[in-house]
Amino acid sequence: MTRFVVVPQWQGSPSARAMQLIDGAEAIAGDLPRSSTVRVEVPAEAGEALDTGIRRFSTLERVSAAIGAALDEGDAAESALVIGGDCGVAVPAIAAAAARHERLAVVWCDAHGDLHTADSSPSGAFGGMALRAVAEAGTFPGSGAVPAERIILVGAREFDDGERDAATDLGITHLPVTDLADPGALAAAVAATGADAVYVHVDLDVLDPAVLAGLGMPVPFGLSLDELVAAVRALRAEVPLVGGSLSGFAPASPAAAVDDLGTILRIVGALA
Helix, strand or coil: CEEEEEECCCCCCCCCCCCHHHHHHHHHHCCCCHHHEEECCCCCCCCCCCCCCCCCHHHHHHHHHHHHHHHHCCCCCCEEEEEECCHHHHHHHHHHHHHHCCCEEEEEECCECCCCCCCCCCCCCHHHHHHHHHHCCCCCCCCCCCCHHHEEEECCCECCCCHHHHHHHHCCEEECHHHHHCCCHHHHHHHHCCCCEEEEEEEHHHECCCCCCCECCCCCCCECHHHHHHHHHHHHHHCCEEEEEEECECCCCHHHHHHHHHHHHHHHHHHC
């Protein structure tokens, strides 16, 4: 059985539509089973950097602690799916899963590299640093939880200066969109890491913008819905999926969210 942890966090996003992530998270939550869903309260205030180089760090740190607490309350044998919000919500969730599974692999599906540091980021937004925080110990709570050699970046097609080099230097495997034409390619990449459990994060901008309208930072030539779902299902057939997260739903309005929910719920079903 899967628990759902809804976190309408917007403070880590660099998008001009960041506040709409709140509407996106709430729209998804409305279609989740109430008995299996908990909400993490996100402070209204933006927060302060606190000399970290990460915008809104004080609020992000508070929410990270709350996510960890919500996950700790669940059954250790129960999988949890965190619904954001921006993709920064995945970092404490991955840390919680890694604490339970020593050889955890992370699959990070995203149109962007998310491999900046506070020094290299042009925006200072934590969303652009989230995958780097998973791979490297640093200021953010839960960082460095999974070594880079057990991280698979999927579908990224927009890298800022230095991010592509960072992926190579760290040893992160990248599967481009074209590789997902083979549904088994992702499962094979995870198996090659020697992992015995996997966590899957999906930023919805990994999809082609023609598939989903409510994207805060759309990038053309992304995955189709069928490609993403087939890859996740093939992966689950080979390696236990012990946690996941979904982020990046920024509908133009609460009413517009309805048009995208069928697509999103198919992804939720594949992860849950």
